[in-house]
Amino acid sequence: MVKGFRKNIGETIKKYRLATHMSQMELAGKIGISYQQLQKYEKGINNISISRLKQISEALKIPISSLLEGQETERVAEDISEYGLSKEEKTLLDLFRKIDNKDIRRGLILELKGIVEILKKK
Amino acid sequence: MVKGFRKNIGETIKKYRLATHMSQMELAGKIGISYQQLQKYEKGINNISISRLKQISEALKIPISSLLEGQETERVAEDISEYGLSKEEKTLLDLFRKIDNKDIRRGLILELKGIVEILKKK
DNA sequence: GACAAAAACAACCATTAGTTGTATTATGCG
DNA sequence: CGCATAATACAACTAATGGTTGTTTTTGTC
Numbered sequence: 001m002v003k004g005f006r007k008n009i010g011e012t013i014k015k016y017r018l019a020t021h022m023s024q025m026e027l028a029g030k031i032g033i034s035y036q037q038l039q040k041y042e043k044g045i046n047n048i049s050i051s052r053l054k055q056i057s058e059a060l061k062i063p064i065s066s067l068l069e070g071q072e073t074e075r076v077a078e079d080i081s082e083y084g085l086s087k088e089e090k091t092l093l094d095l096f097r098k099i100d101n102k103d104i105r106r107g108l109i110l111e112l113k114g115i116v117e118i119l120k121k122k
Numbered sequence: 123m124v125k126g127f128r129k130n131i132g133e134t135i136k137k138y139r140l141a142t143h144m145s146q147m148e149l150a151g152k153i154g155i156s157y158q159q160l161q162k163y164e165k166g167i168n169n170i171s172i173s174r175l176k177q178i179s180e181a182l183k184i185p186i187s188s189l190l191e192g193q194e195t196e197r198v199a200e201d202i203s204e205y206g207l208s209k210e211e212k213t214l215l216d217l218f219r220k221i222d223n224k225d226i227r228r229g230l231i232l233e234l235k236g237i238v239e240i241l242k243k244k
Numbered sequence: 245g246a247c248a249a250a251a252a253c254a255a256c257c258a259t260t261a262g263t264t265g266t267a268t269t270a271t272g273c274g
Numbered sequence: 275c276g277c278a279t280a281a282t283a284c285a286a287c288t289a290a291t292g293g294t295t296g297t298t299t300t301t302g303t304c
Contacts (some may be wrong), residue, residue, distance in 0.1 A: 158262080
């Protein structure tokens with residue numbers, strides 16, 4: 001699954017391999033697999049594991065990140081602020097902390113439980 | 123092969139998962155695999171492909187690089203998971219996160235604002 | 245055109261990624 | 275406490291694929 005992704009990486013590998021004038025056999029030899037297997041990587045037929053990718057990056061003398069180029073998600077941590085809380089969650093917490101009345105806080109928790117309970121049954 | 127590497131990544135995944143208060147089931151659900159399979163990733167039993175890692179990083183809302191760089195990211199995750207929430211606050215957040223309906227979440231925030239407003243006037 | 249070397253294609257096997265099912269361990273809740 | 279239920283761990287199995295070798299096709303270059 002997620003084939004397009006795989007293929008992309010394979011092409012990137014090939015690109016860097018050619019850039020250093022290495023044949024499939026050479027590179028494959030360095031990382032200890034058959035060149036036919038390397039072909040599969042480059043063509044996106046087989047999945048590439050992290051450890052494999054690291055070996056390849058070392059053989060090509062480039063950082064892993066170079067092989068991941070174009071793969072990194074753009075809007076990664078867009079709405080994540082400190083402590084791994086989303087803005088909305090932070091707002092919630094900030095408001096909640098302003099409620100100094102214990103009973104009201106308890107009540108709110110109960111209300112949430114109720115809502116969650118109802119939503120669960122749908 | 124190259125087991126140690128794999129395991130490290132699994133542990134990093136786990137740390138980030140816990141940091142965002144996600145259960146194995148939740149995260150596994152988001153990326154479309156069984157939670158048992160996720161366990162294997164976290165325990166380093168199964169290899170993790172690049173595409174899979176990307177899915178995971180997206181589900182956790184962190185860049186892939188965070189999962190790749192062993193040590194450095196470990197500490198970050200540690201910090202995240204240890205932010206000082208009271209038990210009550212944690213409960214609140216956990217419940218809030220179970221509400222997948224955006225409007226309901228919004229409504230709750232508004233309600234809190236109202237409550238805070240009223241309390242202020244006393 | 246000939247000849248190698250490099251790359252593609254194919255068929256096959258061994259490993260494992262991924263599944264479901266069950267067991268165990270927390271975590272509430274009355 | 276004691277019971278329920280969520281969360282995690284463990285086991286057994288199967289389908290998929292990672293990886294192999296063998297053969298064909300392409301790509302030079304002399």
